[in-house]
Amino acid sequence: MSLLFILFFPLVIGAILLVAKPKQAFAISLIASIIELVATLLVLKDAAAAENGLVFTKPWIEEAGISFSLWVDGVNGILIALCALMVPFIVATTANSDKANNSQYQGLMLAMQTALMGAFLAKDAFLFYFFFEASLLPIYFLAAIYGGENKNAITFKFFVYTLFGSLFLLIGLIYVYLVTPGSHSSDIETLYQTAIMLPEHIQGNLFLAFFIAFAIKMPIFPFHTWQPDTYTVAPTQATMLLSGIMLKMGTYGLIRLVLPMFPLGIITWGNTAVILSVIGIIYGSIIAIQQKDAKRLLAYSSFAHVGLMSAGILSQSLEGIQGALYQMLSHGINIVGLFFIIEIIERRTKSREIAQLGGITQYSYVLTVAFVILSLGSVALPLTNGFIGEFLLLKSVFDYDMILGIVAGITIILGAVYTLRLIQKTMFGNFSRITKDFEDLSAAEKWVLIPLCALVLAGGVYPTWILNFTEPGVQALVSLLK
Amino acid sequence: MTAIIALSLFGISNLFLGFWFPRKTIQLITLLFLVVSMALTVSDWNHELLWFGNMFRTTNTSINFSLILQLAAFFVVAFSKAFGQDDEHTHPAEYYAIMLFSVVGAILMVSFDHMIVLFVGLEILSVAMYVLTGSDKRNLRSNEAAIKYFLMGSFTTGILLFGITLVYGATRSFYISNIGTILTNTAPESIPSFLFIGVLLVIVGLLFKVSAAPFHFWTPDVYEGAPTIFTMFMSTIVKTASFAALFHLVSGIFGSLYTVWVLPVYFISMLTLVVGNISAVYQQSVKRMLAFSSISHAGYLLLTVSSKQITTTSSILFYSLSYTLATVVAFAVLILVSEYQSARVEKPENFSSFEGLAKNNPGLAFCFTISMLSLAGIPLTAGFWGKFFIFSDTFSRNIIYPVILAILMSAVGIYYYFKGIIAVYLKAGEIEKIEIPALFKMALWACTLGTIILGVYPSLVKSVF
Numbered sequence: 001m002s003l004l005f006i007l008f009f010p011l012v013i014g015a016i017l018l019v020a021k022p023k024q025a026f027a028i029s030l031i032a033s034i035i036e037l038v039a040t041l042l043v044l045k046d047a048a049a050a051e052n053g054l055v056f057t058k059p060w061i062e063e064a065g066i067s068f069s070l071w072v073d074g075v076n077g078i079l080i081a082l083c084a085l086m087v088p089f090i091v092a093t094t095a096n097s098d099k100a101n102n103s104q105y106q107g108l109m110l111a112m113q114t115a116l117m118g119a120f121l122a123k124d125a126f127l128f129y130f131f132f133e134a135s136l137l138p139i140y141f142l143a144a145i146y147g148g149e150n151k152n153a154i155t156f157k158f159f160v161y162t163l164f165g166s167l168f169l170l171i172g173l174i175y176v177y178l179v180t181p182g183s184h185s186s187d188i189e190t191l192y193q194t195a196i197m198l199p200e201h202i203q204g205n206l207f208l209a210f211f212i213a214f215a216i217k218m219p220i221f222p223f224h225t226w227q228p229d230t231y232t233v234a235p236t237q238a239t240m241l242l243s244g245i246m247l248k249m250g251t252y253g254l255i256r257l258v259l260p261m262f263p264l265g266i267i268t269w270g271n272t273a274v275i276l277s278v279i280g281i282i283y284g285s286i287i288a289i290q291q292k293d294a295k296r297l298l299a300y301s302s303f304a305h306v307g308l309m310s311a312g313i314l315s316q317s318l319e320g321i322q323g324a325l326y327q328m329l330s331h332g333i334n335i336v337g338l339f340f341i342i343e344i345i346e347r348r349t350k351s352r353e354i355a356q357l358g359g360i361t362q363y364s365y366v367l368t369v370a371f372v373i374l375s376l377g378s379v380a381l382p383l384t385n386g387f388i389g390e391f392l393l394l395k396s397v398f399d400y401d402m403i404l405g406i407v408a409g410i411t412i413i414l415g416a417v418y419t420l421r422l423i424q425k426t427m428f429g430n431f432s433r434i435t436k437d438f439e440d441l442s443a444a445e446k447w448v449l450i451p452l453c454a455l456v457l458a459g460g461v462y463p464t465w466i467l468n469f470t471e472p473g474v475q476a477l478v479s480l481l482k
Numbered sequence: 483m484t485a486i487i488a489l490s491l492f493g494i495s496n497l498f499l500g501f502w503f504p505r506k507t508i509q510l511i512t513l514l515f516l517v518v519s520m521a522l523t524v525s526d527w528n529h530e531l532l533w534f535g536n537m538f539r540t541t542n543t544s545i546n547f548s549l550i551l552q553l554a555a556f557f558v559v560a561f562s563k564a565f566g567q568d569d570e571h572t573h574p575a576e577y578y579a580i581m582l583f584s585v586v587g588a589i590l591m592v593s594f595d596h597m598i599v600l601f602v603g604l605e606i607l608s609v610a611m612y613v614l615t616g617s618d619k620r621n622l623r624s625n626e627a628a629i630k631y632f633l634m635g636s637f638t639t640g641i642l643l644f645g646i647t648l649v650y651g652a653t654r655s656f657y658i659s660n661i662g663t664i665l666t667n668t669a670p671e672s673i674p675s676f677l678f679i680g681v682l683l684v685i686v687g688l689l690f691k692v693s694a695a696p697f698h699f700w701t702p703d704v705y706e707g708a709p710t711i712f713t714m715f716m717s718t719i720v721k722t723a724s725f726a727a728l729f730h731l732v733s734g735i736f737g738s739l740y741t742v743w744v745l746p747v748y749f750i751s752m753l754t755l756v757v758g759n760i761s762a763v764y765q766q767s768v769k770r771m772l773a774f775s776s777i778s779h780a781g782y783l784l785l786t787v788s789s790k791q792i793t794t795t796s797s798i799l800f801y802s803l804s805y806t807l808a809t810v811v812a813f814a815v816l817i818l819v820s821e822y823q824s825a826r827v828e829k830p831e832n833f834s835s836f837e838g839l840a841k842n843n844p845g846l847a848f849c850f851t852i853s854m855l856s857l858a859g860i861p862l863t864a865g866f867w868g869k870f871f872i873f874s875d876t877f878s879r880n881i882i883y884p885v886i887l888a889i890l891m892s893a894v895g896i897y898y899y900f901k902g903i904i905a906v907y908l909k910a911g912e913i914e915k916i917e918i919p920a921l922f923k924m925a926l927w928a929c930t931l932g933t934i935i936l937g938v939y940p941s942l943v944k945s946v947f
Contacts, residue, residue: 061867061941063796064874126870134861144908152908156900163860164893171889174874 002043003056003070006084007117009036014110017103026094029106033088036113040084047072048469055123065185069123074473078325078466079120079252082332083245087113089452090240093340095444097347099235105146112138112241119249125173125186125257132249133166139241143234151233158230165216165223169253172209176261188256192480195261200268207265210258211273217250218306220273221280231299236343239295243302243339244332251306251328254313255321260480266316274314274400278408280307285414289421294342294352297422298335301378304411305331311408312393315400316481321474322467323392329466330377330385330459337374337452341367344445345426349434354422359431363438368427370449375419377456380412385459388467483533483540483593485522485548486586492519493582500575505564509921512578516556516585523548523589536657537596546799546947547592547726554718554806555585560925561814562711577617581715584610588723592730597646597656600727604642604691607723608635611716615708627707634690634700642687648680661735678742684731685743691724692780694750695757702761705773706831710820713769714813717776718806725780729787729798747784752884754781759894768816769831771898772809775857778895779805782869785876785884793878796947797871803943804856804864804936811853811929812902814922815846822916833901838911846916847906849930856933858899859892864936871944 013032017025047054053073060068091109099105115138118131136159144155177186180194216223231239284304291297309327312320346352361368380386398405492515499508526540565572583606590603616628650656652674653664693701705713736743758778765771783801786794823830840847856865869892876885
């Protein structure tokens with residue numbers, strides 16, 4: 001029951017917001033997302049106490065063996081936590097803006113949370129697919145209605161591109177589903193047992209189908225062309241949802257579906273996929289260095305980070321998966337914070353052009369500190385949350401192939417280049433015409449940034465708590481691979 | 483079975499109602515008639531019976547199809563707005579009567595057990611449609627459409643009849659249950675070869691009606707020329723009935739001749755998918771886009787017709803239902819918008835006249851969006867499960883490449899359906915609040931909610947089919 005609550009509660013409130021259009025949309029949305037966070041933490045506490053996690057199953061399409069089943073274990077627990085944790089922050093970033101009491105905007109964000117939660121919670125493959133695709137609708141409307149210049153064409157490309165990818169996933173899922181014994185079942189654990197038995201060339205093709213779907217979602221080189229434009233044009237909250245949570249559906253899909261289902265497929269194609277991911281890391285970083293638009297720079301940095309996660313996952317080691325899970329959480333926190341800082345700057349100066357900014361630190365000390373802490377988290381400096389994940393990921397890639405590991409390791413340097421350059425050009429130096437008399441942070445903005453910075457530091461100092469939570473689930477998964 | 487007798491009587495009485503009652507009342511009475519006939523249809527549930535000298539068979543499948551057809555007719559009548567307030571050039575009583583008659587024809591087509599009943603049903607349905615297509619007498623396009631439809635239709639009828647004759651010549655029977663047994667009991671060498679031509683001609687005759695490529699050329703013009711309300715009728719009822727008939731034939735009697743027709747049918751199905759989807763992309767008019775969309779949906783359905791499994795029947799039923807619900811909403815919104823825009827812009831049926839609909843008509847925009855999403859097959863709508871069942875069903879028979887093509891084509895489909903959504907929500911335009919009659923509104927929301935409910939919980943009807 002509690003699983004049902006955390007799945008549908010945001011949708012119910014979101015629907016109320018969309019239909020009733022109350023005046024106090026911001027307060028309702030914020031309170032709802034905090035209730036959701038508390039409920040999710042309680043669920044996770046139960047899940048950690050239970051032996052095999054929590055499971056909820058009800059028949060859905062009985063004739064076809066498709067069930068409405070949800071579960072929480074070490075693997076998806078962290079993603080549910082991420083989703084529940086970030087949405088209150090994302091909602092809070094709208095405070096005092098024109099979107100705060102826009103009930104449509106808030107309602108769509110909450111609806112999006114349900115779709116994301118659903119994809120992470122699903123224990124049935126078609127239920128996963130259902131939410132995986134359904135999540136496109138709220139985010140599409142968020143980005144398309146409230147987006148910036150040239151939004152129609154860009155968001156449309158985003159929708160078609162990602163949906164096109166998911167269709168490959170659908171083909172693959174149906175294929176495996178039809179191989180399951182008896183009157184078929186689409187339970188993920190049944191699919192594990194079925195898919196492993198498939199011959200190598202079929203597993204190879206299925207791996208490709210699944211990988212393309214997830215690679216487009218994440219995105220991985222060369223399927224990333226929708227991403228920078230969409231991230232730039234979408235309103236900041238939609239960008240946060242996209243980069244902070246939604247792209248993790250792709251990495252989660254790799255861990256949850258691809259690794260345990262197609263071990264032989266990975267033997268055939270895994271190397272190619274890892275190489276593509278590593279190319280993405282370097283390529284994304286180099287392009288990020290040349291960006292003039294701060295939001296676009298962050299988009300490329302997100303693209304680089306996710307490449308490392310994907311490479312670590314596909315190395316199929318315990319460290320790789322653990323690191324990826326940890327990094328998903330950290331990256332979610334860091335990127336949401338960074339996008340918020342860019343939004344704050346843009347609200348005051350009406351510009352995101354790095355060259356036009358500078359000297360903000362003279363006017364807002366807190367903003368600079370927050371920016372530095374979040375950036376260091378993103379660069380993976382020790383004592384920040386990014387370090388733990390990135391270290392584990394790099395180690396796993398290094399163990400997988402030394403040369404690839406070294407190449408991927410360059411990301412730390414390149415990441416430092418573009419992130420520190422961003423800070424330097426925006427925060428320090430002389431103030432420009434538009435940053436003159438930069439208004440200091442409001443209380444609402446501090447309420448978002450300070451907790452986020454605290455999370456960055458806490459995650460860097462005390463990671464064991466989370467790693468211990470994920471370990472049993474990941475262990476079970478890795479033992480499936482052997 | 484009593485339903486077709488009742489519907490015929492209702493149709494006749496409808497003609498006389500026009501003498502005494504105002505338009506609105508006739509509309510309500512027609513709706514009542516359809517509810518009664520649906521109840522009569524349901525009363526045959528689980529009674530597998532033969533009627534009229536064994537020429538007509540009621541099975542649960544045929545009852546399900548009949549119900550979908552009558553439900554579609556119900557919504558079309560509900561969306562008809564009683565054909566204007568007091569436009570002396572429209573004749574509601576006659577239109578409603580003809581619609582009821584054509585539903586009789588459609589029911590005959592889904593329940594036949596004798597080839598002549600198929601033929602009679604198809605003719606009742608088609609002749610009624612020729613009349614309705616041309617009902618906007620003073621509109622040149624409507625007249626042109628009616629003539630075109632009539633010429634193509636009668637040509638098709640000839641082909642179908644020729645096919646039936648050849649099949650009869652080869653098997654000496656019109657009864658499909660007999661033909662099936664005769665074909666399975668005859669040695670392959672002693673089957674006369676003209677039987678194969680007959681089978682293909684019958685199939686081609688029906689493919690004309692479902693507007694599969696390359697027999698689709700009449701569709702866009704006829705759909706565009708006909709009054710929108712009858713286009714709605716055509717694209718749901720004619721299509722579903724012809725599909726049910728085609729499925730009944732190929733899965734029943736022609737099942738043992740699988741090898742003869744399966745390749746042509748797959749070829750046609752793939753061609754239909756490509757032609758329908760690609761042509762729809764280039765349309766400026768929503769009505770023409772919906773015409774091509776109906777062609778492409780015929781392609782999806784054709785993928786599955788080649789199997790007699792229970793699951794296939796239920797997939798086709800589910801698909802027909804989801805398609806019907808979404809299509810009637812799309813046409814209903816088109817009716818409202820094009821009526822509103824007819825005095826304001828030159829081409830009221832174009833995408834451009836939908837621009838800015840969401841601003842003052844959020845409900846209408848929502849219904850239209852859901853219907854477009856359902857036609858595109860996006861989750862949360864019935865259309866997703868319709869496509870899902872069809873794909874998994876076809877896939878399970880190891881037909882892989884046509885399914886992959888179909889999936890790629892459904893990605894193309896998103897392009898033109900989203901053109902509608904983008905126009906409604908993202909383009910700037912001035913559309914004031916459109917007045918919607920209460921009955922119209924209820925039907926609109928019923929279809930929309932139906933689409934969503936089936937999208938979230940398809941078992942609701944899937945377990946019945």
